[in-house]
Amino acid sequence: MSIITVDEILEPKLQFATGNDAIAYGALLANCRFFAGYPITPATEILELMARYLPLLDGGYCLQMEDEIASMAAIIGASWNNYRTMTATSGPGFSLMQENIGYACMTETPCVIVNVQRSGPSTGQPTKPAQGDVMEARWGTHGDHYVIVLYPNSVQESLWITIRAFNLADKYRVPVILLSDAALAHTREKLTIPLQNNIDIINRMPVTIEKSKYHPFRTGFIHPSKVPEMDIFGQKYHTYLTGLTHDWKAYPATDSAKVHEQLVRRFYEKIVDNHSDIVSMELKYMDDADIVVVSYGIASRPALAAVERARAEGYKVGYLRLITLWPFPHDEIYEISLDTKKFVVVEMNLGQIYHKIVEHSRGNSEVIKCFKIGGELHTPKEILKKIKSR
Amino acid sequence: MIKIANSTKDLREKYLRKDLLPTIFCPGCGNGQVLNYVIRAIDALNISQDNLVFVSGIGCSSRLPAYLEAYGVHTTHGRAIAYATGIKLTNPELTVIVFTGDGDISAIGLNHFLQAIRRNISITVICINNENYGMTGGQVSPTTPMGHFSTTTPYQNIEHSFNLSFLAKAAGASYVARWTTAHSLQAIKSIKKGLQKQGLAFIEMLSPCPVSKKTFKNTTEYLQYYLNESISYSPNQNNNTSAHVFKDLHECFTAQYEGKIIVGEIIDKEKPNYHQLYEDLRVRARNEFRKNK
Amino acid sequence: MILFTRQQELKNGLTMKFTIVEEYCKGCGYCITICPKNVLKESSHLNSKGYVIPEILNKEECINCKKCELICPEMAITIQKEEIEA
Structure with missing residues (x-):
């Protein structure tokens, strides 16, 4: 049996699609092969589409987890197997994810979190659009951290921005939050689906040096970037990940002010130094x-x-x-x-x-x-x- | 009979990160013993360290992956099994072992635990149950027996406690074993069985906490208690080799209330695991897709 | 597989060598309690962290059950066979 490609599934052509469709299509085109989610209005369609399409693709998995906390945890775990991973949710679920988003920041795990905004606080107006999560997206998890937040304004742009979100996540090893809202998610508009060949994919930087020289959170050794190379489970490097403050060997160093400052400042610097690459308006x-x-x-x-x-x-x-x-x-x-x-x-x-x-x-x-x-x-x-x- | 293949010195050299030793655990803590048993089980099965991923949550037991020369993920409180689900699913070649404590698994992360059992993901969950929150100084946990004192139950614990092994069995786990840290060889055997199991294996290790849970005055009293008061759970066992055969669960729990420790292999059964089922689903989905094309 | 009894091993000139990494020992005393032959006892010697480390009383009594090696939380104990020096 021949392999089923993304192009076969999406049949690149002009479609009449919703914002949620566009995000799911964008993710498939960007080689997202692991999706974990939990049903929530107005983001459920993304989970439904992924559940339909991901099993068709090689190595594709879609899981409906027991809650948003677990969804976020599962995509972080899968990301370390060199997967591009995504989850989608709305306000209440996004609040639940915050703890693990912090973990993704601390361990510099690339992943994409879609937050289709609805009115809050709490359950609010599930079917109505709002933009109340802008500050939560930036400051939701506790402690100093940096995330990238993107927000498209049309169905077509939702597709391109989703692809960009994956590229930024991998390039800077940071969780990228893709905001949408109930109106954009359910608006049907013209959507041109590109061929997968026409998509630029920027993958994370793999580890290439020998084991004795590799340290999971050391930067500036092979190249000047402040983004460390990313290990994959199942190799010889035996990386240890922790949400505790860790030194460049990834060992916990919770008592050291110096180590903490270096680590957390680097989270800022790796984004701030690349301001012009990330910012778009x-x-x-x-x-x-x-x-x-x-x-x-x-x-x-x-x-x-x-x-x-x-x-x-x-x-x-x-x-x-x-x-x-x-x-x-x-x-x-x-x-x-x-x-x-x-x-x-x-x-x-x-x-x-x-x-x-x-x-x-x-x-x-x-x-x-x-x-x-x-x-x-x-x-x-x-x-x-x-x-x-x- | 269990063959002890390598000397402890060789095992230490091979499996431990020496720059982090000695461990942070208190004298007499059971975490180190479990680490010892797990290393021996891995060594006996010849599992490659490159394919080993240890996942843990928060707590004393969750510090274990740091000491192991293999992949380790020290995650958020209670979520270890959810992380492990993502890790195991996307790379079935990996051997995923979850180290967790009783607070981790029975309080904040109970849902993830039960859901992973329901899905039957092929991971080995080793719960080091010291019946309290040791790292934060001995608070009551869902496995603390009724009537015990702790820093948050200064007037005795009035809540009924969980027996995690029976909980796992009821949820449908394919392998469940329960031992204390004094049962070295049994524990190693069960961990080995769990690692070979295609499906979720749950091994509960009752562990002393001589510092935070002051049931006994010193560490050796814990050991004596485990050795003397343990009785093996073996219902439906026909060949009466065990001294204690329970007629039913009721009798078993009565013994537990009387201060006995129920140990043994609680269940060992075959059940299709999530990965097999997912691959079957994939074939069906593809056939359907091609048919509709 | 040929299994030697302890008596045969002693005849063959084998004895057990008990080694402990002092720096790892935390003096929990599990090895002393678990030993079925009471070969181990607390020594008068403290390690650098101030824990009382165990010592071997009479190595001829050791039956190589390795219970102490298995129970040690710090993986500090190693039991190995050694030749009795004539």
Whole structure:
């Protein structure tokens, strides 16, 4: 029997698909072969699609675990067998995953966590979109750590961003959180599925040196990067992983301030030093803009409509959409703030990215709140009103 | 008869990370003994160290993988079995051994334990049961017998305790054995059987905690207690070789309440494991996919 | 396989060599309690951490059951056969 390929399963062509479909397809194209999840509205479809398709592929496994904690644990474990792994959840499940996300940060395990946001706190509005998990995605697990957070705004972009999430996770050995929301997840749109050959895959750096010279968390020995090479279970290197503060041999060193500082600072540095590689945003009408509408995810769609209407009415409005939420594009925001009188921050929460804009515009510009919660998207009119406000 | 193949010195050289020795365990702790038994079982079966992954959660027992010259994963509290599920499934060539404590497995991680038994993942779970939370200083755990004192039950424990082996048996584990750390040869034999089992094997090792659980004044009293009060659980045994044959579980638990320690091989049965079933599923799924194409 | 009894082994000039890695020993005393022949006893010697380490009383009594070797939590004890020096 011949092997079934991803292209055979997805039949690359124009499809009419939802955001959740696009994330599942993106994961399959990015060579994700292990998925563990737990049903939760509005992310369940990703688990369902993976359960259908992964068993067809060589070495593909999809597991419905007993809870989100176990799902997160299973994908970290599988990642150390050189698997690209993913889980998908929504608010309550994402809260449960936080402990093990911290473990992934500490052991520098690449994995992708999809959080299809819904209104919270607690069970909230399961079928309604929200953007309330932006800060939780960054600061959810305890202690100093760094994660990459991405947020697409269309079905097509969901597919590309999913592939990018896997590449970033492997390149920087960090958990990557892919945010979506209930609206984007269930919106049906045009989706062009590429052939797998046309996809760029950046794999993690394998260990190549002999055992006596290899130490699991030593960096700067073979290449200058702050990302260590990653071992795979079943080789000769006998890596020991621990969530405790560990030295470069991976041995626990819980009493040493120096070891802890070096380790945790490196988690920051490996991301911060590569800021320009990770950060991405979409800018439109920025050349002459003195008002900038900042938005991300699904909220950017009414925002763009509002910006275009305002332009038609003669306002000099620019459109800035964050694709990478974390690391936050602080320098970029500062530079834009120098020529900007006013920022309008459009979010479906009561102010999360708003505070970052206030911080990094450093008083150069006024920052206007345009918040909406309750599971309904902004209307362009509401945003337009804020653009026009004095 | 168990053949002791290599001398302890050779085993130490081969399987332990010498730069981390001596261990962090208190004098008389059973963790080291279990480590000793596991090493002997692995050595007898000739399992390659490259293919060995030790997974553990949080607690004293969970520090064991650090000392072993093999792959080790020291994970979050109670989640070791969930990690092991991901590890074993994606690389069935690996021998995955989970070291866990009673707090890990019977309190915070009980669900993962029962679910892994239900799935019948081919891992060997070794629970070092010292009937309290040793690392944090002797708090009550779900396996602490009723009536015992601990730092969080200063007026005696009023909760009924779990017998993890019978719990595992009830959940459908394919292999369950229960020994104390004084039963060296039996434990090694059971660990060997567990490692060869295609399915989840659960080995409960009752272990002394002379520092945090002050049942006895000194370490040797623990050993004497284990040696003198253990009775083997062997229901339905026809050939009456054992001195104690229980008629039924009730009789067995009565003995336990009277302070006896029930040890023995609780169950050993064949059951399709998750990996086999998944590969069967894969064939079915592919056939269906091709048919619909 | 030929099994030698302990008496035969003694006749053949074999005795047991008890070695202990002092630095690993934590003085739990399990080896002393478990020994069926009471060959081991607490020594007057402390190791560098202050634990009382065991010592062998009379090696001729040792029957090579290896119970002490198996029970040792620190894997510090090794029992090996050695030739009796004439």
